[in-house]
Amino acid sequence: MDVREWALIAFTILSQMAVGSFIILGIVYFFAARKWGEEEADRLSDRALLAIGPVLVLGTLASLFHLGNPLNAYRAIANVGSSWLSREILANVLFIGVGAVFAFMQWRKISTSATRNIVALVAAAIGVVLVFSMSQIYMLRTAPAWDTIATPITFFTTTFLLGALAVGAAYVANYAYVQRKEPGCADTQCEIMRSTLRWLALASVVLVGVHLVVLPLYVAYLASSDVAAANDAVNVLMDDYGVVFALRLVLVFVGAGILGAFLYRNASSPGREKILGNLAYAAFAVVLVAEVMGRFLFYAMQTRIGL
Amino acid sequence: MANQLAFYFDVARCTGCKACQVACQDKHDLPADMRWRRVAEYSGGEWARNQDGSFTQNVFAYYVSVACNHCDKPICQEVCPANAITKRDDGIVLIDEDKCIGCRYCEWACPYAAPQFDEDSGTMSKCTLCVDYIDAGQLPACVAACPSRALEVGELSELRAKYGDLAEVAPLPEAKLTEPAMVIKPNAKTKPVLAKAGRLANPEEV
Numbered sequence: 001m002d003v004r005e006w007a008l009i010a011f012t013i014l015s016q017m018a019v020g021s022f023i024i025l026g027i028v029y030f031f032a033a034r035k036w037g038e039e040e041a042d043r044l045s046d047r048a049l050l051a052i053g054p055v056l057v058l059g060t061l062a063s064l065f066h067l068g069n070p071l072n073a074y075r076a077i078a079n080v081g082s083s084w085l086s087r088e089i090l091a092n093v094l095f096i097g098v099g100a101v102f103a104f105m106q107w108r109k110i111s112t113s114a115t116r117n118i119v120a121l122v123a124a125a126i127g128v129v130l131v132f133s134m135s136q137i138y139m140l141r142t143a144p145a146w147d148t149i150a151t152p153i154t155f156f157t158t159t160f161l162l163g164a165l166a167v168g169a170a171y172v173a174n175y176a177y178v179q180r181k182e183p184g185c186a187d188t189q190c191e192i193m194r195s196t197l198r199w200l201a202l203a204s205v206v207l208v209g210v211h212l213v214v215l216p217l218y219v220a221y222l223a224s225s226d227v228a229a230a231n232d233a234v235n236v237l238m239d240d241y242g243v244v245f246a247l248r249l250v251l252v253f254v255g256a257g258i259l260g261a262f263l264y265r266n267a268s269s270p271g272r273e274k275i276l277g278n279l280a281y282a283a284f285a286v287v288l289v290a291e292v293m294g295r296f297l298f299y300a301m302q303t304r305i306g307l
Numbered sequence: 308m309a310n311q312l313a314f315y316f317d318v319a320r321c322t323g324c325k326a327c328q329v330a331c332q333d334k335h336d337l338p339a340d341m342r343w344r345r346v347a348e349y350s351g352g353e354w355a356r357n358q359d360g361s362f363t364q365n366v367f368a369y370y371v372s373v374a375c376n377h378c379d380k381p382i383c384q385e386v387c388p389a390n391a392i393t394k395r396d397d398g399i400v401l402i403d404e405d406k407c408i409g410c411r412y413c414e415w416a417c418p419y420a421a422p423q424f425d426e427d428s429g430t431m432s433k434c435t436l437c438v439d440y441i442d443a444g445q446l447p448a449c450v451a452a453c454p455s456r457a458l459e460v461g462e463l464s465e466l467r468a469k470y471g472d473l474a475e476v477a478p479l480p481e482a483k484l485t486e487p488a489m490v491i492k493p494n495a496k497t498k499p500v501l502a503k504a505g506r507l508a509n510p511e512e513v
Binding site: 089304 | 345347373385387388390405408411412415418419428480481484485507
């Protein structure tokens with residue numbers, strides 16, 4: 001592992017988190033606007049929406065450190081016809097572009113909310129294409145440890161898990177801000193935050209379930225494969241990074257499962273905003289570390305058929 | 308002009324001397340740890356004790372010299388995001404360093420480990436089939452250097468007519484993955500592709 005591989009870890013994690021946050025923020029906004037009205041939904045979401053931008057830009061900048069010849073980086077979209085890497089970069093650029101247009105329109109309340117919704121839906125669809133393209137990059141017919149359905153499943157699980165918990169943490173931070181600056185709105189915002197965090201906690205418990213089912217099945221599948229390169233990948237995972245793999249599973253279970261369950265319970269009854277906030281921050285931090293470790297292992301398991 | 312130039316390799320003739328590898332490094336002025344052509348050593352077998360105390364063995368070893376196979380379905384070209392890899396009319400697959408972004412995706416994809424990263428330029432490099440020599444009507448450096456004439460270069464269809472169409476043996480990958488422009492003549496001990504009878508004995512050299 002050198003700087004170039006860490007650049008890929010940073011890029012894939014940050015952009016998946018950005019896509020997941022954008023989509024989850026949109027879903028929450030949709031329901032919050034129906035129940036509490038657009039103004040309160042805006043108050044809940046707008047600052048979190050603006051926070052996605054820097055995450056995405058940071059990830060994209062990190063990706064440049066992966067390149068041996070970054071001066072040619074603009075050429076990365078030259079082969080959209082056959083390279084999933086080109087498709088990924090194109091989707092990434094489009095997601096930044098359409099996402100930025102939407103964020104600006106939403107911030108300044110330009111045009112009608114119906115029009116803004118359409119722009120947001122387009123950005124969300126591009127985000128899904130981005131994560132899908134990202135997973136297809138690794139599904140090379142010569143890389144058996146990557147060329148499984150587990151790659152897109154884990155990429156999308158990571159996307160929505162990090163998205164849900166990042167948005168949860170953002171709502172908590174947003175509520176603290178609202179309490180200080182607009183105390184008149186704090187009560188409604190508190191109710192929205194609690195209600196939303198409950199759903200996000202539930203989502204993260206379900207998503208960690210997907211991880212904990214898929215990852216062991218995936219390892220068992222590689223271990224039982226006839227292909228030597230697939231077995232080699234399991235050996236790397238178990239022999240070289242067994243502790244990291246165990247820690248990764250434990251941390252994602254603790255972060256999204258246990259802290260998620262506490263988050264759900266504490267969000268169910270009012271008056272526990274302080275502990276709720278701490279839980280949301282902790283769950284996000286622990287899961288972020290677990291997902292970075294998972295992505296590290298994903299790259300460490302790079303083995304190839306042949307020489 | 309030829310349709311698809313290809314390498315021919317005779318397992319029985321190769322002694323594993325690596326003159327091809329060194330001639331290639333010399334011709335292209337490669338650093339010591341970069342080998343556009345490499346000689347893989349595949350070996351295995353075991354000793355069994357008989358009832359009378361004598362031993363029987365089936366130990367074997369052979370060499371496979373591999374460079375870029377200028378594949379018919381070059382996966383490097385397929386995955387390259389920068390369109391930096393092209394295939395000429397005569398089948399030679401080339402990397403344009405001026406277009407390469409150094410993402411190393413082709414390195415992940417190629418099952419022959421042909422594209423290799425050049426730390427100095429930050430771009431990928433690989434066997435060019437000595438395209439300058441080919442254009443001047445000369446033999447590639449590796450073919451010219453082989454003391455036992457185990458290597459040849461020629462039109463793929465002609466090589467196949469002469470030597471058959473085998474393009475996969477252990478420890479090489481299956482030919483269906485990239486359809487390499489290569490003809491291999493096996494010897495008696497050569498194991499089929501995907502065989503588990505032996506192992507790559509010199510992974511640090513390939």
